[in-house]
Amino acid sequence: MPPDWFCVQLGAREHYAVPRALHQQCRLAGLITEAWARPGAVDCLPLSRLLGRLRERFHPELATARVADFTASWLLFEARHRRNLQGWDLIMERNRWFQRRVVTALQSAVRHRQVALADSRRVLFAYSYAALEPFRWAKAQGWTTVLGQIDPGPVEAELVAAEHQRQPGLASQWQAPPPTYWTDWRAECELADAIVVNSEWSREGLASGGVPTEKVHVVPLIYENAATAVPPKAYPDRFSGARPLRVLFLGQVNLRKGAARVLEAARRLRGEPIEWWLIGPQDFEPSATELADPHLRWVGPVRRGEVERYYDEADVFLFPTLSDGFGLTQLEAQARRLPVIASRHCGTVVHDGENGFLLPDVSSEAIAAVVLECVRNPTRLAAMSICSQVAGEFSPVCVAARLSKLVVPKGLRVAPYCTLRGATSGGHG
Secondary structure, eight states, X not given: OOOOEEEEESSOGGGTHHHHHHHHTXXXXXXXXXXXXXXXXXXXXXXXXXXHHHTTSOOGGGTTSOEXXXXXXXXXXXXXXXXXXXXHHHHHHHHHHHHHHHHHHHHHHHHTTSSXXXXXXXXXXXXXXXXXXXXXXXXXTTOXXXXXXXXXXXXXXXXXXXXXXHOTTSOOOOOOOOHHHHHHHHHHHHHOXXXXXXXXXXXXXXXXXXXXXXXXXXXXXXXXXOSOOOOOOOOOSSOOSSSOEEXXXXXXXXXXXXXXXXXXXXXXXXXXXXXEEEEXXXXXXXXXXXXXXXXXXXXXXXXXXXHHHHHHHOSEEEEOOSOOSOOTHHHXXXXXXXXXXXXXXXXXXXXXXXXXXEOSSSSHHHHHHHHHHHHHOHHHHHHHHHHOSOOGGGSHHHHHHHHHTOEEGGGEEOOOOOOOSOOSOOOOO
């Protein structure tokens, strides 16, 4: 079949996984993104934080793909608007700017006969919150539209808002999205012929938000582990002050990820032989008492290359998220044979009692109870480590097979694509 998919992507989410997979299958008609830095393109430019981000906007597997980008315009946009806008005002303005550019690029492709205007085989894939105008244009041409939904939608914002009300003492930077954010998103969902989510939790969230369930297809992330085989972990016969249980909390240290509940659980278990490792950028300022607590290790952000060392040195990975579209760090932990304690509000990786624990609810009481079980039974952790491997259902072959069966309304088959290992942080474009 001829190339038939256009991918629209604001940012480098999951290292351009969808267009990469389509390009490998000779199905990618084009990638449209805000910034693209071919090797050597920015070497002569002065270093800055923005240009540092630009260096990440490329993937060698797409070196021969047709890519439309607005790099110069993007740099000007960021330089101009970051002085005057912040928070959601900046996010919304960037989304609108990007969508206008995408439509112009699509119109240009038609004008230069790079693509036929009316071709029902065409598929436009775009991620949520930056897809509205491209979808409107594509639907007018009779194309099929596929929305990559990155989270459970409004239900997540409601949960996070409630958590911030519960934790008024934490000076978080989080703000609720404006009403227009959700108005535009609902229009995206209406225009989408199919919506791909990465977890049952996200599917349930969309359903509670009124999205027709027949549109929504659950396909987990793909995880490709490039590391050599990792042996099961060795645990002591008992944990003690000299050899405490090492609990790893890695990612965004914020209220959505359950950080406040972790701190409450640590207070409940004060005096037990436990070290709590909090690794990643913090969205709030810990109290002086928490900073001085020798059982709490505030590591802060670490480089990607250092992450595996913490997985290897920890005894259990804690992922008590209030809401996540999937939670790729669960798979990263399993790849290092690290048992996982996870909430039920994310992608299904943990099989309770086999390769980790599923929390009955995301509360400090539940977290403390499960962590205490780990302290009391190191032999159980050892058995879980033996079972802690990335399951076959997350392999590229298995996920691609599931996606190849996904049928879009109007009788068109959606081309198989995969979401390869990428960044752990999400974002709203």
